[in-house]
Amino acid sequence: MALVNEHFLKLPNNYLFADIAKKVNAFKVSHSNADLISLGIGDVTQPLCPAVTEAMHKAVDEMADRDTFRGYGPEQGYPFLREAIVKNDFLPRGIHLDPNEIFINDGAKSDTGNIQELVRWDNSIGVTDPIYPVYIDSNVMIGRAGTVNDGKWSNVIYMPCTAENNFVPQIPDRRVDIIYLCYPNNPTGTVISKEELRKWVNYALKNDTLIFYDAAYEAYIQDPDIPHSIYEIKGARKVAIEFHSYSKTAGFTGLRCGYTVVPKDITAGTIDGRERISLHQLWYRRQCTKFNGTSYVSQRAAEATYTPEGKEQVKKTIQYYMTNARIMHETLTRYGLQVFGGENAPYLWVKTPQGESSWRFFERMLYEAHVVCTPGVGFGPSGEGYVRLTAFGLREDCEKAMERLGKWI
Amino acid sequence: MALVNEHFLKLPNNYLFADIAKKVNAFKVSHSNADLISLGIGDVTQPLCPAVTEAMHKAVDEMADRDTFRGYGPEQGYPFLREAIVKNDFLPRGIHLDPNEIFINDGAKSDTGNIQELVRWDNSIGVTDPIYPVYIDSNVMIGRAGTVNDGKWSNVIYMPCTAENNFVPQIPDRRVDIIYLCYPNNPTGTVISKEELRKWVNYALKNDTLIFYDAAYEAYIQDPDIPHSIYEIKGARKVAIEFHSYSKTAGFTGLRCGYTVVPKDITAGTIDGRERISLHQLWYRRQCTKFNGTSYVSQRAAEATYTPEGKEQVKKTIQYYMTNARIMHETLTRYGLQVFGGENAPYLWVKTPQGESSWRFFERMLYEAHVVCTPGVGFGPSGEGYVRLTAFGLREDCEKAMERLGKWI
Structure with missing residues (x-):
């Protein structure tokens, strides 16, 4: 009789990003007209460069x-x-x-x-x-x-x-x-x-x-x-x-x-x-x-x-994302949030205000500002009380998201 | 102290096809002018079709x-x-x-x-x-x-x-x-x-x-x-x-x-x-x-x-290889060898004559006919006494190899 590798069963049921996708989909069902901006999953948005x-x-x-x-x-x-x-x-x-x-x-x-x-x-x-x-x-x-x-x-x-x-x-x-x-x-x-x-x-x-x-x-x-x-x-x-x-x-x-x-x-x-x-x-x-x-x-x-040519083009795209990161870092800091990272990496790590939980802050940002982030606790216990934002978005989305977060906070 | 997964150490030192490559390279060093034909590793030779x-x-x-x-x-x-x-x-x-x-x-x-x-x-x-x-x-x-x-x-x-x-x-x-x-x-x-x-x-x-x-x-x-x-x-x-x-x-x-x-x-x-x-x-x-x-x-x-178009083109390439297989099957059988497979698969499984070992037959075919096959015993104990030939070659190589094997046998 074939027996299952029981170590698999110890894993939490879902992968973090699948959980987020589920919550985002639930939001979309009840807010079909909302214009959601995702600063969540770390995927790029700029096309491959011509050399490539x-x-x-x-x-x-x-x-x-x-x-x-x-x-x-x-x-x-x-x-x-x-x-x-x-x-x-x-x-x-x-x-x-x-x-x-x-x-x-x-x-x-x-x-x-x-x-x-x-x-x-x-x-x-x-x-x-x-x-x-x-x-x-x-x-x-x-x-x-x-x-x-x-x-x-x-x-x-x-x-x-x-x-x-x-x-x-x-x-x-x-x-x-x-x-x-x-x-x-x-x-x-x-x-x-x-x-x-x-x-x-x-x-x-x-x-x-x-x-x-x-x-x-x-x-x-x-x-x-x-x-x-x-x-x-x-x-x-x-x-x-x-x-x-x-x-x-x-x-x-x-x-x-x-x-x-x-x-x-x-x-x-x-x-x-x-x-x-x-x-x-x-x-x-x-x-x-x-x-x-x-x-x-x-x-x-x-x-x-x-x-x-490839080096030059790749560098340009990285600078594009890093400009996003700079805009986000400056704006969120101005809004009074405690922001880490984003200076040598495409990720910003933001402390939730008043010790709010990661998931609660994630849900409020989703429902009140229509912006998707990643709850820090999904990356481990010490991530509780933080959320991750990525700089991989399009510039215009990134700027619009910052504007919304400003009004929201 | 990091300890190695010792199960890895039980593996035979080399992967079958790496072993063959080594023997083929040794042959090439001593026979730099030989025109070797490989019917060994199961890799294709026809280009991708236009639809793809x-x-x-x-x-x-x-x-x-x-x-x-x-x-x-x-x-x-x-x-x-x-x-x-x-x-x-x-x-x-x-x-x-x-x-x-x-x-x-x-x-x-x-x-x-x-x-x-x-x-x-x-x-x-x-x-x-x-x-x-x-x-x-x-x-x-x-x-x-x-x-x-x-x-x-x-x-x-x-x-x-x-x-x-x-x-x-x-x-x-x-x-x-x-x-x-x-x-x-x-x-x-x-x-x-x-x-x-x-x-x-x-x-x-x-x-x-x-x-x-x-x-x-x-x-x-x-x-x-x-x-x-x-x-x-x-x-x-x-x-x-x-x-x-x-x-x-x-x-x-x-x-x-x-x-x-x-x-x-x-x-x-x-x-x-x-x-x-x-x-x-x-x-x-x-x-x-x-x-x-x-x-x-x-x-x-x-x-x-x-x-x-894709289906048609793919089918044509498969027929090309299966024609190779037919030519090989017919020729080797005519030479008196016992040949299996090759009718619904791109592989021919050939019994070595007089119970010769797989590796011995492989080496003789390499050194005497300049054709590379795969020793059957490399696929498990019951493969001893057989070699595998593949039909993935170019038609002209395949025909030339058959001619050489004819003279050799």
């Missing part, structure tokens, strides 16, 4: 011709893209990677979810709180997170990030096997300094901890002192796996392309303590077995973001 | 325009494609599916590897032998396959398919929790009749067994009596999950698109025996957490295979 679409048309033409047709690509991704990544995303920051340390994927969500397959099911995990839900949920599914009580999982160490500690998580006072970090942070939009990041790398080196570092939003960093990659810190090659994505960098949410860096120096132990195993080899084996590469057309699209 | 590339160009143009740009699609895939699948792949065979029972993916390899996440790690599995290596390897990684001895895994029930039983696997005499079936079969190229398939569905209904049915090659079926889907059998909706792919159907190996059918009737039990859990809901939750949909451009490409 030209490369895609060319790739499609290649696929139409017997002489240039491409079938299965390497599971790890095409060398042309892996080489462009090493040269453009890392070398200018003084980071030397081997193209074989890059694994092209179909987006950061897949790999941040799959990476935990490489480690024992009973390793302990630590997360900054609030956090992107996939990190914890993918661990719940394998039984690693334990059981849930009051929104907290028994085998997860939470490191609160709130206004009280200026969103700087405290290094745990005990040994944790695996730490998830995401900078610039989703959802808070805050960043980490080199000094703070160095503390984490040193902690990991000392405690034989693995760091899963999500850098999906690094392209939004404006301040030249903020690190774009954990490999800017000495020693990180031995402890950190890093995730990147073209989704937010170049508007690829519908195209599906990203990459994971697994350095060849990174190892984990066996339970008998006798061996160190290369995680690079394990991940390669995992990808060859369960993944067949991402679309050739998407890989050529990603490559085009590194041409001079 | 036109749809792709159109999709790229949509992505270049703010008004038609698409960001994140539904994790389950776009309704336009799921509806086209239900209408074209199932309805004409009398199968009624709800579009919500279709989950678009980035190819069958991912989902045949991931599907086992839904069931307990200690469920028993049964496979026909020889078989596509991903089914077993993905179970090894989670610890379900047990330990390996002489190429056999301790917790896997093998159902031999050889010339002796005419490639008809025997139904197990005991209860097995999960059965993997693949028809038309990779690697043997053989098919299953409705009568035989009915026995499996009845076995599953009686024993509360789950069937993972891989139908990736169904488009190659020529004989009108052979089932294209397990859902042609009454009761299958309660026990079977089915995998499809556009890779071989329409040459999408480089584009990455396929789909999984998870009927709403299918359930698995909890260990206390009190509840039946919907696998449809579980899979939806899994996909929302760990997958972000496949490329919009690839989904529009897949949709185009269902237009009248």
Whole structure:
């Protein structure tokens, strides 16, 4: 008799964004004429840039011709893209990677979810709180997170990030096997300094901890002192796996392309303590077995973001979103709200007034101002009392939303 | 201290096709002028058809325009494609599916590897032998396959398919929790009749067994009596999950698109025996957490295979490959070899003469005839003494290879 994986049943019934969609739909049914503006889910609105679409048309033409047709690509991704990544995303920051340390994927969500397959099911995990839900949920599914009580999982160490500690998580006072970090942070939009990041790398080196570092939003960093990659810190090659994505960098949410860096120096132990195993080899084996590469057309699209025109065009779109973020930050602050993030990230993290709950503030904003945000508590217990706003909207929507929020507050 | 998932270490060091590539490369180094023909890996050679590339160009143009740009699609895939699948792949065979029972993916390899996440790690599995290596390897990684001895895994029930039983696997005499079936079969190229398939569905209904049915090659079926889907059998909706792919159907190996059918009737039990859990809901939750949909451009490409022009063009390419298969089958039989498959599938399964081992025959064919095949034993113990040839080559290569094999044998 086939038995279900019961760890799945421990998951809350719905994914955060599905819950929000349901509430928004309920609103729409009773307010069919309302002109709703969404600053909720983190999806982009600007089209792909010309350099990218030209490369895609060319790739499609290649696929139409017997002489240039491409079938299965390497599971790890095409060398042309892996080489462009090493040269453009890392070398200018003084980071030397081997193209074989890059694994092209179909987006950061897949790999941040799959990476935990490489480690024992009973390793302990630590997360900054609030956090992107996939990190914890993918661990719940394998039984690693334990059981849930009051929104907290028994085998997860939470490191609160709130206004009280200026969103700087405290290094745990005990040994944790695996730490998830995401900078610039989703959802808070805050960043980490080199000094703070160095503390984490040193902690990991000392405690034989693995760091899963999500850098999906690094392209939004404006301040030249903020690190774009954990490999800017000495020693990180031995402890950190890093995730990147073209989704937010170049508007690829519908195209599906990203990459994971697994350095060849990174190892984990066996339970008998006798061996160190290369995680690079394990991940390669995992990808060859369960993944067949991402679309050739998407890989050529990603490559085009590194041409001079591509770089210029991508940068322009990021500036567009960051101008949104600036407008939102200034306006909401003027309205007397406490606003965090939004300076090196496309997310603004707003404290609800008078300690109102996240969901209550979300619902009032929806019903009274017709603006959709994301309740902070959906990202973890320390998100209670905050909401997330995204800067990915169209300028005119963004400005209209600010006007409405002004009248409403 | 982070500990490695030790189940990974039980895997043989290399994936079959990586092993072959290594041997082929070694050959090339010592025979730099040899004109090698590969009938080995199952990759297509014909370009995408015009209906598909036109749809792709159109999709790229949509992505270049703010008004038609698409960001994140539904994790389950776009309704336009799921509806086209239900209408074209199932309805004409009398199968009624709800579009919500279709989950678009980035190819069958991912989902045949991931599907086992839904069931307990200690469920028993049964496979026909020889078989596509991903089914077993993905179970090894989670610890379900047990330990390996002489190429056999301790917790896997093998159902031999050889010339002796005419490639008809025997139904197990005991209860097995999960059965993997693949028809038309990779690697043997053989098919299953409705009568035989009915026995499996009845076995599953009686024993509360789950069937993972891989139908990736169904488009190659020529004989009108052979089932294209397990859902042609009454009761299958309660026990079977089915995998499809556009890779071989329409040459999408480089584009990455396929789909999984998870009927709403299918359930698995909890260990206390009190509840039946919907696998449809579980899979939806899994996909929302760990997958972000496949490329919009690839989904529009897949949709185009269902237009009248698309259908005609796809059919023509399949006939091209099946003509290769006919030529190969006739020629090799004339040379006195025992050849199976190749009539309703793009694979030919050839018995090695005088009981030679698969790898020995592979190496002789490589060094003496300069033709690459796949050693049957790479697909499981019962593949020993066979090699697989694919019909996916160019016609001229295929004919030249047959000529060489004639002289060689």
